[in-house]
Amino acid sequence: MSEFWLHPSLLLLAGAALLPLVPRPAKKAWLLIVPMLVFARTTMLEPGNHGAVRFLDWTLVFGRVDGLSQVFGYIMALMCGVGTLYGLHVRDDSEHIAAWTYVAGSLGAIYAGDYLTLFLFWELMALSSVFLVWFRRRAGSNAVGLRYFLVHMAGGVSLLAGIVLLGQATGGDLSFVRLDVEHPTPAAWLILGGFLLNAAVPPLHAWLPEAYGEATPNGSVFLCAFTTKTAVYALCRGFAGMEILVPLGVAMALYGVVYAVLENDCRRLLAYHIISQVGYMVAGVGIGTQLAINGACAHAFAHILYKGLLFMGCGAVLHMTGRSKFSELGGLYRKMPWTFLFTLVGGLSISAFPLFSGFVSKSMIVAAGFEEHRLGVGYLLMLASVGTFLHTGLKVPYFIWFGEKRCSDETWQRASEPPWNMGAAMAVASVLCIYIGCRPGWLYGMLPNPVEYHPYTSYHVSETLLVLLFTAVGFFLLIKKLAPEATISVDLDWFYRKGGRLFLRAVKGPLQALDDVVGRFYRAGGLGSVRGTARGVAWFDGRVIDAMVDGVGGVVRGLGGWLRGLQRGSVQESLLLALGAGALVLLGFVLLR
Amino acid sequence: MRLVRVIDWILAHRVGVTRACGLLLGVLVVLDALPGVVDKEHAHTAVEKLPGFWAVFGFLGCIVLILASKAFGHAGIMKREDYYDE
Numbered sequence: 001m002s003e004f005w006l007h008p009s010l011l012l013l014a015g016a017a018l019l020p021l022v023p024r025p026a027k028k029a030w031l032l033i034v035p036m037l038v039f040a041r042t043t044m045l046e047p048g049n050h051g052a053v054r055f056l057d058w059t060l061v062f063g064r065v066d067g068l069s070q071v072f073g074y075i076m077a078l079m080c081g082v083g084t085l086y087g088l089h090v091r092d093d094s095e096h097i098a099a100w101t102y103v104a105g106s107l108g109a110i111y112a113g114d115y116l117t118l119f120l121f122w123e124l125m126a127l128s129s130v131f132l133v134w135f136r137r138r139a140g141s142n143a144v145g146l147r148y149f150l151v152h153m154a155g156g157v158s159l160l161a162g163i164v165l166l167g168q169a170t171g172g173d174l175s176f177v178r179l180d181v182e183h184p185t186p187a188a189w190l191i192l193g194g195f196l197l198n199a200a201v202p203p204l205h206a207w208l209p210e211a212y213g214e215a216t217p218n219g220s221v222f223l224c225a226f227t228t229k230t231a232v233y234a235l236c237r238g239f240a241g242m243e244i245l246v247p248l249g250v251a252m253a254l255y256g257v258v259y260a261v262l263e264n265d266c267r268r269l270l271a272y273h274i275i276s277q278v279g280y281m282v283a284g285v286g287i288g289t290q291l292a293i294n295g296a297c298a299h300a301f302a303h304i305l306y307k308g309l310l311f312m313g314c315g316a317v318l319h320m321t322g323r324s325k326f327s328e329l330g331g332l333y334r335k336m337p338w339t340f341l342f343t344l345v346g347g348l349s350i351s352a353f354p355l356f357s358g359f360v361s362k363s364m365i366v367a368a369g370f371e372e373h374r375l376g377v378g379y380l381l382m383l384a385s386v387g388t389f390l391h392t393g394l395k396v397p398y399f400i401w402f403g404e405k406r407c408s409d410e411t412w413q414r415a416s417e418p419p420w421n422m423g424a425a426m427a428v429a430s431v432l433c434i435y436i437g438c439r440p441g442w443l444y445g446m447l448p449n450p451v452e453y454h455p456y457t458s459y460h461v462s463e464t465l466l467v468l469l470f471t472a473v474g475f476f477l478l479i480k481k482l483a484p485e486a487t488i489s490v491d492l493d494w495f496y497r498k499g500g501r502l503f504l505r506a507v508k509g510p511l512q513a514l515d516d517v518v519g520r521f522y523r524a525g526g527l528g529s530v531r532g533t534a535r536g537v538a539w540f541d542g543r544v545i546d547a548m549v550d551g552v553g554g555v556v557r558g559l560g561g562w563l564r565g566l567q568r569g570s571v572q573e574s575l576l577l578a579l580g581a582g583a584l585v586l587l588g589f590v591l592l593r
Numbered sequence: 594m595r596l597v598r599v600i601d602w603i604l605a606h607r608v609g610v611t612r613a614c615g616l617l618l619g620v621l622v623v624l625d626a627l628p629g630v631v632d633k634e635h636a637h638t639a640v641e642k643l644p645g646f647w648a649v650f651g652f653l654g655c656i657v658l659i660l661a662s663k664a665f666g667h668a669g670i671m672k673r674e675d676y677y678d679e
Contacts, residue, residue: 261662262671337596370637378637386654459635462625467651469618474655481659487671497677 005050005063007111008041008077009104009121013584016100020093020577028088031096035081042077042107045070049113057172061113064176067448068297072110072233074446075301076103079225079308086312086425087218094573098131099222101580105129106226108587110233115163115174115191118234122159122194124583125227126152131576132219133211141214147496148211151197155204159194162187181242192239198231199282200275201248202255206493208275209259213268213324217315220267224274224311225304232281232300241288249283250380252276257387261482262489265325266314266396270307273350273392276384277303283381284365287372290449295364297447302357302436306349309429310392313343316418316426317400321411326395326484331405335415340401342426347397349433351389351468357433359464360440360455367453386471393468394475399484406484622648 015034022030047070050063065073080103090096105128108121126149133145165187167174179188197204208228212220239245256276263269277299284296316339317332318324333340345356352358362385369377405412417423436443444451475482603610624630626644633642640646 257658258662258665261659262666333600334597337600341596375638382650383654383658386651387658390655390658457635458631459633462621462631463641463647465621466625466645466647467654469621470648470651471655473618474652474659478656478659481663485671486674487666488674488676489666489670490672490676 006041007051007062007108007587008038008045008073009108009111010584010587011041012038012080012100012104012107013580013587016097016104016580017584019097019100027093031084031088032081034100035077035084038103038107039074039077039081042070042073045073052113055116058114058116058174060117061175062108062117063111064113065111067446068233068236069110071297071301071446071448072229073107075304076106076110076226076229079103079304082305082308082425082428083218083221083225085428086221086315086422088421089419090216090218092135094131094576095135095216095218097580098128098135098576099219101128101576101583102132102222102226104583106230109230113176115166115176118176119156119160119163122198122230123156125230126156127579128576129223129227131572132223133215134572135219136214136216138214144210144214147493148207151204151207151496155194155197158190158197162190162192162194165190176237178240179238181239184242188239192242195231195234195238196248198227199235199278200228200231201252201278201282202275203492205252205255205275206491209263209268209271209491210493212271212274212311213265217319220315221308221311224270224307228274228278229300229304232278232285232296235282235285236293236296240285240293242286245282245286246374246377247286249279249281249286250377250384252279252282253381253384254387255279257384257391259489259491260387260391260395262487264327264484264486264488266329266400267311267318267324269391269396270310270314273388274307276388277307277350279384280362280365280381283377284368287365287368287374287377289368289372291364291371291453292368294444294447294449294451294453295361295368298361298364298443299358301443301446302349302361302433305429305432305436306346306357309346309426309433310343310350310396312422312426312429313339313346314396314400316422317415319422320418321407321415323407323411325486326399327406327486328411329400329407330403331401331407332415333401335412336401336417338417338423339426340397342423342430343400344393344397345430345433347389347393349437351393352385352464353389353393353437353468354456354461354464355434355437357436357443359437360443361436363455363460363464364453382467386467389468389471390475394472395482398479399482618648 012034015030015038019027019030045063045065047065047067049061050065051061053060053062080100083099084096087096087099102125105121105123105125109118109125112118112121130145130149130152133148134141163174165185166179169185169187179185179191181188184192193204200208212223215223235245253276256272256274256279260269260272260276263272281296281299281303284292284299286292314324317329317336320336321329321332323329349356349358352362366378366381366385369381407415440455444453622645625647636642
């Protein structure tokens with residue numbers, strides 16, 4: 001048992017639990033101060049293992065602080081502040097509580113020193129993030145959220161099964177360290193499955209565009225940062241150098257790009273580009289050299305900021321106009337010029353333009369590929385960069401703010417710059433994107449391995465400019481081909497969305513018919529003895545069982561009536577409060593006892 | 594607002610701005626080909642040393658991505674928006 005160690009997640013969970021008690025005038029100050037304290041706490045952490053707790057036969061380590069966990073913890077806490085600033089106008093406490101509990105899950109997973117602690121926080125992330133989808137409160141939100149939740153539960157079960165097998169194989173040692181990636185055991189495969197699902201690696205990716213396109217504008221800003229990048233962290237920690245991650249990562253990078261061409265909803269397009277960008281990181285983890293791991297971490301860091309910025313820009317458009325489809329927008333630059341400018345900064349950053357953040361991070365992974373003489377990897381990742389600029393740098397800004405005006409009169413009337421806090425959050429993220437691009441030393445100084453990489457060579461700058469600018473030429477030549485079409489694209493979620501219905505139909509049709517036939521035989525051969533027994537059972541049921549059930553029913557009704565008095569809002573809000581309080585009590589108990 | 598005026602000015606001078614951009618692209622390709630300006634020591638493969646290699650890569654890559662993705666989409670992937678509705 002070690003001395004008490006103040007976990008950043010504990011701070012955030014306490015802040016979330018106290019939020020409903022904070023009086024309305026002080027609410028905004030509270031929303032700003034708590035993430036700042038959490039960020040300050042993450043920057044003050046001393047390297048080493050802290051918060052070790054004996055639990056049954058295991059030692060749980062809540063605070064493993066080293067180079068790898070620090071760079072991820074730093075950016076997660078920073079993004080929590082930026083995201084909360086963006087959502088400052090949201091008056092619904094539960095949305096903030098869900099977001100903070102979600103971030104607490106991510107920070108907890110990052111600082112976890114063993115697989116059990118990792119699993120605990122991993123599930124907390126899935127449980128709390130689903131509320132950010134549900135709180136959109138549209139007709140389809142519940143179904144989307146439920147699918148998201150079920151998919152993540154499946155991933156969680158895979159992870160847990162892997163952990164159980166691992167514990168059995170190692171005799172109870174569950175430290176979260178690199179697994180044997182040259183000869184992976186079934187335990188390693190199962191754990192990898194859980195990680196890959198959260199990293200949205202095809203074919204386990206279809207939950208991502210669906211949920212991130214459906215969540216609240218504020219919710220998507222949080223969602224786009226934490227789940228996938230926590231998974232990248234977990235992959236860096238457990239599976240660095242695993243060969244299969246290289247082709248998977250490259251395939252992901254291109255898969256996201258292809259679907260982004262077809263997408264009509266701007267936030268779903270950005271979501272497909274998360275898949276594409278996380279593909280670079282997964283490939284980097286697979287290459288596994290010092291440069292590649294540095295690249296994966298640096299790219300995750302830069303990605304959280306610029307992807308957050310892009311979701312903030314498109315979320316602002318959605319918040320103000322109520323629209324997110326290209327076929328219902330267009331020509332908005334006169335109404336929302338600053339939102340356009342900030343989104344463009346995000347677009348140039350993700351496209352790796354010189355002087356923007358992606359330039360100094362993405363190229364590390366590509367360079368690591370070329371250095372290891374994996375030419376195919378290098379060229380295919382360059383091709384994915386072409387697609388990235390094509391969509392996020394050109395298509396998103398062009399079809400929302402320029403081009404033909406396709407919005408209705410009502411949309412046009414509603415469009416204007418978003419509330420000040422949304423603008424401020426976008427400005428902060430933009431400044432950080434440009435700062436990283438211009439002064440990469442700040443980011444490089446935080447990376448887990450020593451950095452001997454110089455992004456600003458004449459060749460690299462010239463190569464990037466030529467690739468990107470000539471992509472723009474292609475875009476403007478084929479712009480008619482890219483005109484928005486009001487369609488949706490079938491992805492691998494088809495299998496569980498349509499497949500589930502096929503299953504239902506199969507049950508309703510043939511299985512029901514079979515049941516009828518069996519029933520008919522049974523009735524035809526109905527035996528007197530069965531009826532006699534049934535009569536006896538019915539007497540017993542009527543006299544004895546019913547009396548007992550009535551008694552229990554009376555008690556339950558009384559309890560229910562009492563509980564009804566306690567319940568204030570919708571079921572989802574109550575559920576969330578219970579969840580947040582449960583997490584806080586559990587973490588507090590374990591760390592403080 | 595000043596930002597809107599800048600954008601309006603660019604849009605009003607569309608032809609001129611396009612020509613200037615074209616000129617800039619030409620200059621960049623030429624600069625890239627001059628060994629004194631861009632040091633191709635860092636090139637990973639021999640083919641990258643061809644003048645304008647990355648320009649052609651970007652342009653063709655963009656065209657191929659758009660055409661191939663759209664063909665893929667129209668082969669049955671893109672559906673009506675109410676496709677999943679009951």
